[in-house]
Structure formats: structure tokens, C-alpha cells
Amino acid sequence: MSPSQMRSPSSGALVATLAFAGIAASVTQTMITPLVAQLPAIFATSPANTAWIVTATLLAAAVAVPIAGRLGDIFGKKRMILLSTVPLVLGGVLCALAPNVEFMIAGRALQGLGMGMAPLGIALLRDAVPREKLSSAIATVSATMGIGGAIGLPLAAAVIQFASWRALFWGGAGVTVVAAIVIALVVPQGRAGAAGQKFDFVGAIGLAIGLVSFILSISKGAQWGWGSFETIGLFALAAVSFVLWGFWETKRDDPLVDLRTVVRPQVLLTNIASIFIGFGMYASMLVLPQVLQLPAQTGYGLGQTVLAAGLWMAPAGVMMMLLSPVGGRITDARGPKFTLVTGALIIAVGYGVGLLGMSATWGVMLVGIVVNSGVALAYGAMPALIMGAVPRSETAAANGFNTLMRSLGTTIGAAVVGVILAQMSTPLGQSLVPSEAGFRTVLIVGAGITIVAAVLAASIPVKRMIENGEGDPVSSPVKSTAVEHPVPSR
CATH class of the missing domain: 4.10.860 (DNA Excision Repair, Uvrb; Chain A)
Structure with a gap:
């Protein structure tokens, strides 16, 4: 079945629906951030125990995303997107009702199982969006994984400040229910490119x-x-x-992840670059809110409340929304490799701006805007590169694996940044806080990491890919200058 035969809703409605679903999922993942410091008091337990609330989501998502992608290839992407909303809703309800930390950990683990929505949605676009609109559609939906985090922080902070923290999870569950209904009504089923294959x-x-x-x-x-x-x-x-x-x-004849595809240079280098991009993006998310919220008496902190800090960071999320379709147009004109290199370099420039000075709230806001502008371009280019090198039967699995690589980058980034800030701290009252030198070191590391990502992206050998009769991509000697759209087998 060709994309034109499958397409019933307008492309705009489809992209808007999948983008909304992606934002709902990513907000669910990050909305607990303003609550982390309060969790030990809420559940009368130690910070070590409440840390598992965050870790459980991370672990569950890492396992669920590649598996959901493969199941989407076998049984249909829309079906798996809808199934992914179930643990998001159930987990949200469990967290909203949680009487103790154990229930909270279980609820967050359930929510982690639903994080395959965005990569599944990106994969479905390949089946349902016209070729001429695909680049912008991919960029828009892919960027929701960053947009949700950027806008989720001030929203969550506002809810926590003006209402019960439990309302945060009731609201998240309600938004996901709305997303599920809209998906059921608007989104076509999509191709089950690996239908009939066995799950590994x-x-x-x-x-x-x-x-x-x-x-x-x-x-x-x-x-x-x-x-x-x-x-x-x-x-x-x-x-x-x-x-x-x-x-x-x-x-295996039907592997969970086809390693023969993964080691293709275009896929392999894109996935490695994704790890570095994930690191580079998350480093700013760890530094900027802390600089905004540290007391002014430190000499470099800006003394903002959690809500105010979130509002100062919100323009960065808005910029991601605005630039995502622009990134798609750049990809159409110059190719996804060019867009990825450009995005990585812009992130590095953002860290350079931070090194020049973050002594005022507007300076921190500017750093966030520049960094997230680069993230918007990079996040839209990576799925385009992946889908240009894999057969349709592996689209969702390959996107899920790429999303996993980004997540590993953020995990490694969090660990490295945590070590740097812990080692470079300064006393404040009875406690230790990260020093200005520590923050500057993280900015230097972030710039270096994203420059490495740009070099890796520049070395990606992009060739035009077509599909043979079995749906496997084969190289064409003609170099591509746009998103690679394998020609459907007939």
C-alpha cells in the first residue's frame, strides 16, 4: 500500500496529532523535575530512595523504546502508539494516588514503558505523509522530545506552586487520554512492514x-x-x-535489532553522533536551571524561584517549536547531514555564549534559546538519516534504537556533569553547591562534546538509497541532497 493510498487525514492534522502525542509523552517524563527536591519530605524517606523514582522511569524507557519499535514494525505503528498510552495513563494515576515511595516508583516505571510514542510516530510519518512534506513532518515530531521537556518545566512548577503535586499526575494522565482519543480518530494504521515475522x-x-x-x-x-x-x-x-x-x-532471521543494518556507516555514525548530541543537550538542562535558582549571595546565582526559572527557560522551548519545520526545509534543500552538522555547531555556539557570561537572567535565557535552536535542527535530522538507510520493515525499530542512543547520551551526560559539579563545589551555609568554575567547566565540556558530534556528522557517508524487490535498501551512486526516501517496492 502506498502512502497516498493510506492517507485519509490531512498531513497537517496528522503531524499535529503525533506532535501533541510526543509532547504529552516527553512532558510526562520531565514534569517530575521541580518535585525532586521535595520527594523525601513528601514520602518521609531518604533522598537515595526517592532517587529511584527518576531512575525507574529511565530504566523502563530504555528497555521499552526499542521493543516498542520492533513491535510497531510487526503489528502496526498506530496500534503500538495507542498501547503506549496505556502505561502512561495507568502510571500517572498510580503516582497521583501513591501513598508511599514504592507506589510512586512503580507508577513512574509504568510511565517509562510508554516512552516509545514519539519514535513510533516518526516512523509512521514515513508511511503516511507525502514525500515533499516528510522532512518538515519528521523534524516537527522529532523535536517534541525536546520541546516537551522545555515547556514541561514551567508548567510543572506552576502546578506544584499553586496546587497539590498530585494534580500534576492527574493532569498528565488526562492529557494522555486526550492524545489517545485524537490518535484513534486521526492517525491511519500505518504499514506493518515486518508483518508475519516473529518477535525475538x-x-x-x-x-x-x-x-x-x-x-x-x-x-x-x-x-x-x-x-x-x-x-x-x-x-x-x-x-x-x-x-x-x-x-x-x-x-536470528528475525532479530530484535538487525545489527547488519546498525553497522551501516550512515546508521552507525548517526547513532554515535546521537549519543553526543544527547549529552550536549542535557548538559545545558542541568546547568541553566541551577544558575537561575542558586542564591545571589554566591556571586553567580540569580536567585530565581523554581517557577520563575522555568519561565525564563520557556522561550527555549518555543524556539524549538518555531525552528523544527525550518529544519525540515533546510533538510529538503541541503540534506539531513548538513542539518545535523549545523545543529551540532549551533549547540556548541550556545555553550560559547554561556562562557561569555550568564550574569543576568536574560543571558541564561539567550543560552537556552541558542542551544535549543541547535537541538531542534539536530533532532529533526537524525531520524531522517536513519530512515534513509533502513528498509521499511525496520523503520520503527531503527528509530527506537536511535532514540535509545539519545537517551544513553543524556544518561552519560548526567553522570559526567554530576561528577564535575560535585568535585567543583563551594560551601553555602551548611551545604555545598556547584561553583562558578564547575559550571564553566561543564559549558566547556558541552561545547567540546557537540563539536565532536559535528565532526562525526560531517563524516557520515550519505548516499541515495532505493529499495529492491525485497524492501532492502541498496546504495545508488548518486549523492543525495535531501532526506532519503526509499522508493516503495511494488
Whole structure:
């Protein structure tokens, strides 16, 4: 079935619906940020216990996203998008009613299972949007993973300040229900490109063990000690699990992740660059709110409330919304590789702006705007590069894997930034806070990381891809200057 045959709603309505769904999912993931400092008091427990509320979401999302992508290829992307809304809603309700920290952790883990919505939506666009509008559509929906985080912070802070924190989760669940209804009414089913293939349960378990071990060791290493038995043991388990998983996947006819596709230079380098972009994006999200909220008596803090800090960061999210379709047009004109390189360099420039000075709230806002402008371009280009190098039968799985790479980048970034700020701290009353030198070091690291991402992106060998009769992409000697749209097999 061709895209034109599948298309019933207008492209604008479809993109708006999938973008709304992506924002709903990403807001759910980040809306707990303003609440983190209050969680130990709310549940009368230690910060170490409440930290699992955040970690549970991260772990569940890492496992669920690639699996949801593969299931979307097998059973249909719309079906899996709708199924992804179920744990988001149930998890939100469980968090809203949570009597203790254990219920809260369970609710957040459930919500992590629904984070495959955005990559599934991006993959569905390939089936349902006209070729001439695909680049802008991909860029818009892909950027929602950053937009939701940028606008979710002030919204969540406002709810927490003016209402009960439980209203935050009731509201999130309600928005997701609305998204599910609109998806059911507007979004076409999409192609099940791998229909009839078997799901790789062993591969899913192996990948889950490796990811959980790796992410736990990264996210808890500072708390447990980087040389502790727990941290080293989890790193070792992750390494062994990934080796065995890779061996298993290469022997399967229907693997969870086709490693033969993953190692294609266009896919491999895009995924590696995605890790660095994820790191670069998240470093700013960790630095800017802290600079805004630290007391002015430090000499570099700006003394803003949580709500005010969120409002100063909100223009960055608005800029992502405005620039996402522009990024699609740049991709049409110059190709996704050019857009990715440009986005990475703009992020690096944003960190440079921060190094020149963040002594006023407007300066911090400017840094956020520049960094998020680069993120908007980069986030829209990465799925275009991935989909230009994989067959339709692997579109959702490949997008899910790319999303996982971005998430690993943010996890590694959080760990590295945490170590830097912990080592470069200064006393404030009875506690220690990150020093100005610590923040400047993070900005330098962020700039360096995104420059590396730009170099990696510049080395991506992009060629025009067509599909043979079996739906597998094959290289054409003609260089592409736009998003690669494999020609549907007939």
C-alpha cells in the first residue's frame, strides 16, 4: 500500500496529532523535575530512595523504546502508539494516588514503558505523509522530545506552586487520554512492514539485561562509588550481556535489532553522533536551571524561584517549536547531514555564549534559546538519516534504537556533569553547591562534546538509497541532497 493510498487525514492534522502525542509523552517524563527536591519530605524517606523514582522511569524507557519499535514494525505503528498510552495513563494515576515511595516508583516505571510514542510516530510519518512534506513532518515530531521537556518545566512548577503535586499526575494522565482519543480518530494504521515475522523474546531479554545493568552503573556510580563492587559488577554484566546479545542477534532471521543494518556507516555514525548530541543537550538542562535558582549571595546565582526559572527557560522551548519545520526545509534543500552538522555547531555556539557570561537572567535565557535552536535542527535530522538507510520493515525499530542512543547520551551526560559539579563545589551555609568554575567547566565540556558530534556528522557517508524487490535498501551512486526516501517496492 502506498502512502497516498493510506492517507485519509490531512498531513497537517496528522503531524499535529503525533506532535501533541510526543509532547504529552516527553512532558510526562520531565514534569517530575521541580518535585525532586521535595520527594523525601513528601514520602518521609531518604533522598537515595526517592532517587529511584527518576531512575525507574529511565530504566523502563530504555528497555521499552526499542521493543516498542520492533513491535510497531510487526503489528502496526498506530496500534503500538495507542498501547503506549496505556502505561502512561495507568502510571500517572498510580503516582497521583501513591501513598508511599514504592507506589510512586512503580507508577513512574509504568510511565517509562510508554516512552516509545514519539519514535513510533516518526516512523509512521514515513508511511503516511507525502514525500515533499516528510522532512518538515519528521523534524516537527522529532523535536517534541525536546520541546516537551522545555515547556514541561514551567508548567510543572506552576502546578506544584499553586496546587497539590498530585494534580500534576492527574493532569498528565488526562492529557494522555486526550492524545489517545485524537490518535484513534486521526492517525491511519500505518504499514506493518515486518508483518508475519516473529518477535525475538530472547533478544529483548538480553538487551534489557544489558541496558539496565549499564544505565544503573552509570546513574548510580557516583552514589555507590565508581570502584565499588556493585558498579564494577554491573559494568561487567552489561559488557557480557551485550556481547552475548550481539552474537544471538546475528544468528536470528528475525532479530530484535538487525545489527547488519546498525553497522551501516550512515546508521552507525548517526547513532554515535546521537549519543553526543544527547549529552550536549542535557548538559545545558542541568546547568541553566541551577544558575537561575542558586542564591545571589554566591556571586553567580540569580536567585530565581523554581517557577520563575522555568519561565525564563520557556522561550527555549518555543524556539524549538518555531525552528523544527525550518529544519525540515533546510533538510529538503541541503540534506539531513548538513542539518545535523549545523545543529551540532549551533549547540556548541550556545555553550560559547554561556562562557561569555550568564550574569543576568536574560543571558541564561539567550543560552537556552541558542542551544535549543541547535537541538531542534539536530533532532529533526537524525531520524531522517536513519530512515534513509533502513528498509521499511525496520523503520520503527531503527528509530527506537536511535532514540535509545539519545537517551544513553543524556544518561552519560548526567553522570559526567554530576561528577564535575560535585568535585567543583563551594560551601553555602551548611551545604555545598556547584561553583562558578564547575559550571564553566561543564559549558566547556558541552561545547567540546557537540563539536565532536559535528565532526562525526560531517563524516557520515550519505548516499541515495532505493529499495529492491525485497524492501532492502541498496546504495545508488548518486549523492543525495535531501532526506532519503526509499522508493516503495511494488
